[in-house]
Amino acid sequence: MQQHPMPEFGSYALLLALVLSAYAMVMGGLALWRAKSGQNDGSGRLGETARRAGIGSFVALTGAAFALVWASFTNDYSVSYILHHTNRDLNTAYKFSALWSGQEGSLLLWAWLLSAYGFVLRLRHKVDVQLSAYASTILAGVQVFFLLLLNFAAPPFAIQPGPVAKDGFGLNPLLQYPEMVIHPPMLYLGYVGFSVPFAFALGALMMRYPGEKWIHITRRWTMVTWLFLTCGIFLGAHWAYSVLGWGGYWGWDPVENASLMPWLTGTAFLHSVMMQEKRGMMKSWNVWLIFSTFLLTILGTLLTRSGIVSSVHAFAQSAIGAWFYGFILVAFAVCLFTFFKQKDHLKSENRLESLVSRESSFLFNNMILLAACFTVLWGTLFPVLSEYVQGSKVTVGAPFYNRVNLPIGIFLLFLTGIGPLLAWRSTSLRTIRRNFVLPGIAMLAALVVLIAVGVRPWSAGDDMRAEFFSLITFTLAAGVITAIASEFLRGAAVVSTQTGRNLFASTVLLVRRNTRRYGGYIVHFGIVVMFIGIAGGAFNQAREQEMGFGDTLRLGPYRLVCQSFTQESNPNYDTEYALLDVFKGDKKLTQLAPERRFYIASQTSSTMVALHSTLERDLYVIYEGKNPDTGRPIIKVFLNPLINWIWIGVLIVVAGTFLALAPSLAPGLARARATVVAPVVEAEVHHA
Numbered sequence: 001m002q003q004h005p006m007p008e009f010g011s012y013a014l015l016l017a018l019v020l021s022a023y024a025m026v027m028g029g030l031a032l033w034r035a036k037s038g039q040n041d042g043s044g045r046l047g048e049t050a051r052r053a054g055i056g057s058f059v060a061l062t063g064a065a066f067a068l069v070w071a072s073f074t075n076d077y078s079v080s081y082i083l084h085h086t087n088r089d090l091n092t093a094y095k096f097s098a099l100w101s102g103q104e105g106s107l108l109l110w111a112w113l114l115s116a117y118g119f120v121l122r123l124r125h126k127v128d129v130q131l132s133a134y135a136s137t138i139l140a141g142v143q144v145f146f147l148l149l150l151n152f153a154a155p156p157f158a159i160q161p162g163p164v165a166k167d168g169f170g171l172n173p174l175l176q177y178p179e180m181v182i183h184p185p186m187l188y189l190g191y192v193g194f195s196v197p198f199a200f201a202l203g204a205l206m207m208r209y210p211g212e213k214w215i216h217i218t219r220r221w222t223m224v225t226w227l228f229l230t231c232g233i234f235l236g237a238h239w240a241y242s243v244l245g246w247g248g249y250w251g252w253d254p255v256e257n258a259s260l261m262p263w264l265t266g267t268a269f270l271h272s273v274m275m276q277e278k279r280g281m282m283k284s285w286n287v288w289l290i291f292s293t294f295l296l297t298i299l300g301t302l303l304t305r306s307g308i309v310s311s312v313h314a315f316a317q318s319a320i321g322a323w324f325y326g327f328i329l330v331a332f333a334v335c336l337f338t339f340f341k342q343k344d345h346l347k348s349e350n351r352l353e354s355l356v357s358r359e360s361s362f363l364f365n366n367m368i369l370l371a372a373c374f375t376v377l378w379g380t381l382f383p384v385l386s387e388y389v390q391g392s393k394v395t396v397g398a399p400f401y402n403r404v405n406l407p408i409g410i411f412l413l414f415l416t417g418i419g420p421l422l423a424w425r426s427t428s429l430r431t432i433r434r435n436f437v438l439p440g441i442a443m444l445a446a447l448v449v450l451i452a453v454g455v456r457p458w459s460a461g462d463d464m465r466a467e468f469f470s471l472i473t474f475t476l477a478a479g480v481i482t483a484i485a486s487e488f489l490r491g492a493a494v495v496s497t498q499t500g501r502n503l504f505a506s507t508v509l510l511v512r513r514n515t516r517r518y519g520g521y522i523v524h525f526g527i528v529v530m531f532i533g534i535a536g537g538a539f540n541q542a543r544e545q546e547m548g549f550g551d552t553l554r555l556g557p558y559r560l561v562c563q564s565f566t567q568e569s570n571p572n573y574d575t576e577y578a579l580l581d582v583f584k585g586d587k588k589l590t591q592l593a594p595e596r597r598f599y600i601a602s603q604t605s606s607t608m609v610a611l612h613s614t615l616e617r618d619l620y621v622i623y624e625g626k627n628p629d630t631g632r633p634i635i636k637v638f639l640n641p642l643i644n645w646i647w648i649g650v651l652i653v654v655a656g657t658f659l660a661l662a663p664s665l666a667p668g669l670a671r672a673r674a675t676v677v678a679p680v681v682e683a684e685v686h687h688a
Helices: 005-036 043-073 080-085 092-100 103-123 129-153 183-193 195-206 213-243 254-279 283-306 321-341 358-390 398-421 429-452 461-499 503-513 515-539 643-661 667-687
Strands: 541-546 552-555 558-569 573-584 587-592 595-599 604-608 610-613 617-626 633-641
Touching: 005 043, 005 103, 005 129, 043 080, 043 092, 043 103, 043 129, 080 103, 092 103, 092 183, 103 129, 103 183, 103 195, 103 283, 129 195, 129 213, 129 321, 183 195, 183 213, 183 254, 183 283, 195 213, 195 283, 195 321, 213 254, 213 604, 213 643, 254 283, 254 358, 283 321, 283 358, 358 398, 398 429, 398 461, 398 515, 429 461, 461 503, 461 515, 503 515, 515 633, 515 643, 541 552, 552 633, 558 587, 558 633, 573 617, 573 633, 587 610, 595 617, 604 617, 617 643
Parallel strands: none
Antiparallel strands: 541 633, 552 558, 558 573, 573 587, 573 595, 595 604, 610 617, 617 633
């Protein structure tokens, strides 16, 4: 009998992790029950053993993940998973990414990341021992589910029957792109990370935890997780734009939607908890927002891993769907039971006093984000529901999502600008006039300029609806950016008056005094920049043409001239490509080489897009193949205005989130610095 030491090690490590997680769940729960019922003797030690078992599960899962990566790098094709997702000539980085390129490996990544989050939580348990014990036990329960999957339903170390193959089938060509080395882990860090605030929220509700301390404990967890999910979503969008060769970045694909839904509810939660912290309101909202976010991450994993929806991102049909349905039902039942049992603990301490207030803006923000989430959920599940009811799938296309979500997006953009300008409790007419004058002028000026440069939806024909929404978006964006800038300038002017510093130094001190608030404003600014980039899509152009040597294709201000077309080979793939000189007027800008690759191991082909990018627009060129009759390449060209503003907006969001995560300058230290600086400035003025 042939021995497979590393796969056997990985299998035993997974089994050990399951035993340790089950112990952490059962004994942790028993320790909590004994402590709650007053049987304290021994329960502390029992809880400590459960905590250590949870830490041990992380060590065991790390060993299992290492074993799978080792099998990939050593070309161990006795492991069925390695055989089907790698080959000998695969680039080193992509051999590592084989860990998450298939169903079993991606579930192992999910379980390992969850154990890593749990490891950090258990190391920091002294921040609140009892609440952390509840959260640790709940996380162990989630961990048990995924480890049951890995041990019995989708084992990553299954041995391939028969003789060991000499080479593997190779990695999916679509995944052989640098971003795919970081996109799935980033997305999963977001998916899995929401388990932590979920566990704290459920634990706090179970133990009737007083106050909002659980929100303070999980604030950074939630923000970091939200940031990971944001980066994961947009890395995926950039991958789709750069690799799939269709000229777009978001097609309302079911798996794209699966990542967007928890992002929407997570965003609503991040805004809503501010209401609970400031005013003791929306406690039930917050609990259900984080419950929903967690359940949607599980649903997203189900949609991606079970194959129940058709998607370029999804894996093949699988039997693990029933496991996920069962887990979602159990988790929802636990949330529902706990909520109704402890409902009286979630009474609001204050009521909404005015519709024109900061509180109402948060409420509307939540409602519109949930409306968007419901729309996406309905469109995603409609093919599955229609097949169940009618026996045939009815697919919901991009027009449905755009028709509903464009107005929602514009309303969200409006709230992004209006919310910070409203006061808590109630906003007076005088305050409204003072705060909205500059944004109103900016919007009017932007509208006039846009119409003057030719943005006129009423003359756009079939594209009238898209251009109309773009016009509104650009106009609102000008107002929102002005509102955000005025918040910084107004606060900096006050600090400058107090300290005598110049405007720039005062702005820096202002931001350091309240990093959370002003980091949030920068995040909002990044979102506005992304909206500007998205709105540019209304003015996209495209053209397709067969091009021989010396032929010219014109699109917008660009002229493309074909210099040559040829083909080459290497051990991993064969490629065909064209060399195209790009001119703007008489000036040559660059040379582009769009190509089409045929991967030998997997016997599949993929497109390699050629791009010329500026802040104003992208020239996006695709080699579609050769005309079999003439032997000449067929070239398709897209002109995509403002597309880079989307990626710049994401970078601004990342920077703003990092700032919001940074600790604010202690109030006492800020006052001390102000009192030190002010007399010095006063003395200098007097001396002068």
